[in-house]
Amino acid sequence: xxxxxxxxxxxxxxxxxxxxxxxxxxxxxxxxxxxxxxxxxxxxxxxxxxxxxxxxxxxxxxxxxxxxxxxxxxxxxxxxxxxxxxxxxxxxxxxxxxxxxxxxxxxxxxxxxxxxxxxxxxxxxxxxxxxxxxxxxxxxxxxxxxxxxxxxxxxxxxxxxxxxxxxxxxxxxxxxxxxxxxxxxxxxxxxxxxxxxxxxxxxxxxxxxxxxxxxxxxxxxxxxxxxxxxxxxxxxxxxxxxxxxxxxxxxxxxxxxxxxxxxxxxxxxxxxxxxxxxxxxxxxxxxxxxxxxxxxxxxxxxxxxxxxxxxxxxxxxxxxxxxxxxxxxxxxxxxxxxxxxxxxxxxxxxxxxxxxxxxxxxxxxxxxxxxxxxxxxxxxxxxxxxxxxxxxxxxxxxxxxxxx
Amino acid sequence: xxxxxxxxxxxxxxxxxxxxxxxxxxxxxxxxxxxxxxxxxxxxxxxxxxxxxxxxxxxxxxxxxxxxxxxxxxxxxxxxxxxxxxxxxxxxxxxxxxxxxxxxxxxxxxxxxxxxxxxxxxxxxxxxxxxxxxxxxxxxx
Numbered sequence: 001x002x003x004x005x006x007x008x009x010x011x012x013x014x015x016x017x018x019x020x021x022x023x024x025x026x027x028x029x030x031x032x033x034x035x036x037x038x039x040x041x042x043x044x045x046x047x048x049x050x051x052x053x054x055x056x057x058x059x060x061x062x063x064x065x066x067x068x069x070x071x072x073x074x075x076x077x078x079x080x081x082x083x084x085x086x087x088x089x090x091x092x093x094x095x096x097x098x099x100x101x102x103x104x105x106x107x108x109x110x111x112x113x114x115x116x117x118x119x120x121x122x123x124x125x126x127x128x129x130x131x132x133x134x135x136x137x138x139x140x141x142x143x144x145x146x147x148x149x150x151x152x153x154x155x156x157x158x159x160x161x162x163x164x165x166x167x168x169x170x171x172x173x174x175x176x177x178x179x180x181x182x183x184x185x186x187x188x189x190x191x192x193x194x195x196x197x198x199x200x201x202x203x204x205x206x207x208x209x210x211x212x213x214x215x216x217x218x219x220x221x222x223x224x225x226x227x228x229x230x231x232x233x234x235x236x237x238x239x240x241x242x243x244x245x246x247x248x249x250x251x252x253x254x255x256x257x258x259x260x261x262x263x264x265x266x267x268x269x270x271x272x273x274x275x276x277x278x279x280x281x282x283x284x285x286x287x288x289x290x291x292x293x294x295x296x297x298x299x300x301x302x303x304x305x306x307x308x309x310x311x312x313x314x315x316x317x318x319x320x321x322x323x324x325x326x327x328x329x330x331x332x333x334x335x336x337x338x339x340x341x342x343x344x345x346x347x348x349x350x351x352x353x354x355x356x357x358x359x360x361x362x363x364x365x366x367x368x369x370x371x372x373x374x375x376x377x378x379x380x381x382x383x384x385x386x387x388x389x390x391x392x393x394x395x396x397x398x399x400x401x402x403x404x
Numbered sequence: 405x406x407x408x409x410x411x412x413x414x415x416x417x418x419x420x421x422x423x424x425x426x427x428x429x430x431x432x433x434x435x436x437x438x439x440x441x442x443x444x445x446x447x448x449x450x451x452x453x454x455x456x457x458x459x460x461x462x463x464x465x466x467x468x469x470x471x472x473x474x475x476x477x478x479x480x481x482x483x484x485x486x487x488x489x490x491x492x493x494x495x496x497x498x499x500x501x502x503x504x505x506x507x508x509x510x511x512x513x514x515x516x517x518x519x520x521x522x523x524x525x526x527x528x529x530x531x532x533x534x535x536x537x538x539x540x541x542x543x544x545x
Contacts, residue, residue, distance in 0.1 A: 020503050023416075046484075047481050047485075149503070150504060152476055206468070206496070236433075236468070236498050236500075381437070
């Protein structure tokens with residue numbers, strides 16, 4: 001591949017991975033079972049799309065990926081982009097990107113919850129996953145092995161079927177480096193996200209591996225989805241262990257030195273975390289359920305909370321899910337129940353990947369309310385004033401038009 | 405009086421080619437998605453220690469990376485519009501910043517043997533980054 005005999009795309013892939021592998025002192029490559037690529041057009045821009053289009057013009061044998069390669073959420077839902085006041089130019093760039101990716105044999109799954117909906121990886125399976133929430137969940141909850149692979153690196157892995165062996169592919173980087181005792185039991189998804197955010201901020205490094213004790217029972221996939229996504233967002237952390245719950249941590253000694261110093265996280269830490277964002281009593285412009293996309297169970301919970309209610313005329317309520325869940329939600333009547341309130345269900349996209357700055361300015365959205373700790377961490381840089389609250393309070397606020 | 409002589413810092417061999425520019429330094433962390441207005445070329449996140457600062461053409465010196473994978477695409481996109489920093493120096497890079505620098509052809513170095521790079525370099529210093537040699541030359545103004 002490196003000598004170009006298998007085409008310029010695979011040569012680029014190998015050159016890119018060798019550059020990165022050398023930087024991290026990788027000694028060889030490891031085959032991967034799947035790749036998952038973050039590639040929204042806000043991130044790619046014109047130059048990124050043109051880069052992919054060059055590959056798309058190559059002969060089929062030179063351009064197609066060699067392992068199943070799937071995509072992270074997109075920035076556009078073509079059924080609703082004008083409602084969100086996204087532009088036709090954004091939609092055109094999105095269509096060009098999709099056409100190019102499909103020419104490479106990439107499956108446009110458009111989801112950051114592939115571990116709940118597509119093909120959950122197995123313990124010990126080596127992967128090239130993008131989206132930090134996907135990576136931390138699959139490493140921690142499923143015991144798979146992936147570094148954070150940005151879009152170009154995931155594409156390179158898909159084309160070459162391998163990644164440089166460094167970081168989380170190696171046993172020595174999967175041992176715990178910091179230890180937390182949780183003496184408060186999170187009550188809902190926003191609490192789990194807040195807990196992840198607290199631990200992520202304290203860990204604070206890609207090379208940190210938090211070991212967590214004090215979680216009484218397996219909290220469920222959506223809880224760990226929110227906790228992991230927030231931990232990865234606040235701390236760039238790609239792996240955690242929960243003693244007695246996650247697969248690599250049957251006991252403390254399996255993942256850490258039992259003499260390691262322990263930090264306790266309690267009720268006040270959770271309250272302080274929510275307090276960082278404030279906003280109670282403020283008019284709310286947009287309420288967002290997204291980041292990560294909602295599972296079918298979360299969609300049903302939102303529908304249950306909205307039944308018989310009407311979203312305030314000056315507030316938008318957006319619910320983002322995967323195309324796979326959206327199909328089931330449609331079939332089961334969940335989407336109809338949500339949208340009867342005036343809310344909008346968006347499929348295959350995620351709020352912060354959807355030209356958030358531009359749609360905020362176009363719609364006059366400033367105060368944003370969400371139950372996603374990951375989203376409150378990201379969205380401030382896009383000009384929003386974010387507030388974190390439970391799913392129940394988010395719905396109540398959307399109806400009231402102000403943060404309750 | 406401050407020492408104005410040139411100093412040589414040593415680090416792990418980095419990514420990209422030799423480049424010289426003026427340093428913009430913070431002990432805060434960095435993500436192109438979380439922290440920047442990439443159209444205006446300034447730090448836009450109000451809580452960031454460089455909020456309001458222009459980063460274009462600078463040698464950006466930060467502690468480490470934040471979450472998110474978008475930076476891997478964004479550095480090249482920013483460079484294509486002439487709105488990127490010249491180089492990024494960190495105490496410790498994550499995989500995304502390394503991949504983004506490799507994709508963009510941007511200089512990036514980390515793992516400085518001399519100590520905390522955010523204290524070894526000051527905003528306004530003239531800095532030459534030599535990634536292949538694992539070396540950074542620092543000339544105070």
